[in-house]
Amino acid sequence: MSAPASITLARLGWTAPDGRAVLSDLDLQFPRERTGIVGRNGVGKSTLLRLLTGDLRPTAGSVAIGGTIAIVHQDVQVAPDATVADLFAVREALALLRRAEAGTASLDDIADADWTLEARLDEALAGVGLAALAADTRLLSLSGGQRTRAALAAAIFARPDFLLLDEPTNNLDRDGRRAVRDLLANWTGGAIVVSHDRELLEEMDAIVELTGNGAARYGGGWSAYRARKAVEDAAADARLAAAEKQADLVRRQAQAATERQDRRDAGGRRKAARGDMPRILIGARKQRAEESAGANSRLAERQRADAEAALAAARDRIEIIDPLSAGLAPTGLPASRTVLELDSVTAGYVAGQPVVHDVTLTVTGPERIAITGPNGSGKSTLLALVAGTLAPWSGRVDTRVPFAMFDQRVSLLDPARSIADNFLAINPGTTNNQCRAALARFRFRADAADRIVGTLSGGQMLRAGLACTLGAPQPPQLLILDEPGNHLDLDTLAAIESGLAAYDGALLVVSHDPAFLAAIGITREVALGV
Structure with missing residues (x-):
């Protein structure tokens, strides 16, 4: 009997080409269960998946995989x-069936034919809500969300022991997100899922949190993880407070002891100076004082060292995260404009084949509008029309105020330049000090602001784009946002929600996250494809 499928990491580490240690000394085992991977942007979640697939080689430690794996990446490159058949690697097998049906196949071809293939293909596509999708459909004709769902269906079709999913719901509409949750709820193999989707994470059997301090595993889904994490954080904060209090007490006691000894020494010197004590007694008292002072000094030093060590240990248990402050300068947009x-x-x-058909829309003043609809209904196309990157076939588009377009690929950033250089290029006339101050609010401080955009993780790149767009001294009066929260960790997303809620300009937003739309105060929805 073969051993059960599992993935084991032993002291695994990976260092980026620029020398940054991304993952260090990870010891983890993934049994045949559904495991969610969570953590801040840039902590190494996608890197971990690439190490599991062999796309990257560890710089330390090892990866042992017992069983087969299939991965679905954030962006399906085609x-x-x-065609859809190519995604499933069944183009030739389907062509053979067509020849058999047409009576042009050889006997050997007919013997090799998989007569269940089309039914299994249809079943896999139906499982992700794409029941009507034909195998000869060109992938470029699909929306990003549809391609993701098709890639997920292809991964399941291969029947691996482990599914590796990197932000599988990022580009999906609400029906697509529900289909992925249902699929994973019924999946009997192993799954390792990198995600910030709280509803999806609730379906997990375990959560692994990656931090700068390593990795920790928690049984249960998102709610169980957050409850346990809250208890741990409170305990760590209490240990840190107690250690700080003890270290302060030891320092104050040592200082008091030193001052008492100094007063005794001064008294002895004054008495000796008066000449009313025998010389031999003076020498003996001086020797005892020096011995006592030395012993007290050594004791105080041991106590101080112990207290500082306890304080350092308490601090090491807490990951220090710089706060993100996404407060925005006023735009000055009049309510009647x-x-x-x-x-x-x-x-x-x-x-x-129009994607957007006969759309009429007027935005007045600081309205907050969500463009909604299923994948393929033309939401991103409509934003491209507003931004001027796509020309209409008919009708009129008139964008009358300064705007910034923030798309899913953060194409406003030059990947060959640093974050700081991108900020200065996007916001001409700003000083280096203004640039650094704005980037610091988005947690790009000091050398972090000089990192090359092309080396950033997906979440870091989105945060950099937000910093360059929203951190300007004079923000645009219209923000056009296409799924801005897709790659952001939950702490950063909360800060961005707070910043956008305080923004006084107009918002035109595409997002499938109802919690995000509620948090930024959407005032109306425009539904496409209904």
Whole structure:
């Protein structure tokens, strides 16, 4: 009997080419269960998945995989002519079936034919809510969310022992997110899921948290993890407070003892100076005083060292996280100003196949509008029209105020330049001090502001884009945001929500996260594809 499928990490470490230690000394075992991976942006979650697939080689330790794995990446990269069948690696097998049906297949071909293939393919696609998708559909004709769902179906179709999923719900609409949750709820194999989606994490059997201090495993889903984590954080804070109090007490006691000894020594010197004590007695008292002072000094030093060691140990148990402050300068947008007008706009990418059809929209003053609809309904296309990166086939688009477009790929950033250089290029006329101060509010302090954008994780890149867009001395009067929270860790997302809630300009937002939309105060929704 073969051993049960599992993945084991032994003292695993990986260091980036620039010398940064991303993962260090990880000891973890993943049994055949559903495990969520959580942690701050840049802590190494996606790096861990790449080490498991062999895309990266460890710089220390080892990875042992018992069983087969399949991975679905955040962004499904496809060739221009690739089809759904290619994603499933069944193009040739389907072509054989077509030949058999047409009566042109050889006897050997017919013997090799998999007559259950089409039914299994349809079942896999239906499991992620794509029941109507044909195998010959070109992947480039699908939305990002549809491609992600198709890639997930292809991974399940391969029947691996472990599914590795990197932010699988990022580009999905609400129906797609529900389909992924349902799929994982019924998945009997192992799964390792990197995600910030709290509803998805609730379906996990265990949560592994990655921090700068290493990794910790918690049984149960998101709620169980947060409850246990809150208890641990409170205990760590209490230990730190007690250690700080003890260290302060030892320091004050040592200082008091030193002052008492100094007073005794001064008294002895004054008495000796008066000449009313025999010389031999003076010498004996001086020797005893020196011995006592030395002993007291050694005792005080031991106590101080013990207290400082306890304090250092208490501090090491707490991950120090710089706060993110995304407060924005005022835009000065008047309540009556017409911000945007779309009049009977139709547009698309393939002639005769409009993605957006006859859309009319007016935005006045600091309205907060969510563009909603299923994947493929044209939400990102509508934002591209507003931003001017796509021309309408018919109708009129009139964007009347300064705006910033923040898309899912953060294309406003030059990946070859540093974060600071990008900020200065996007906000001409700002000083280096203004740049550094703005980036610091988004946790890019000192050398972190000089990191090259292309070396950042997905979450860090999005945070850098937000810093360059929202941190300007004069923010734009219209922010166009396409799934801005997709790659952000939950602490950063909360800070961004707070910053956007305080923003006094107009918002045009695409997001499938109802909690995010509620937090930023959306005032109305415009539904596409309904």
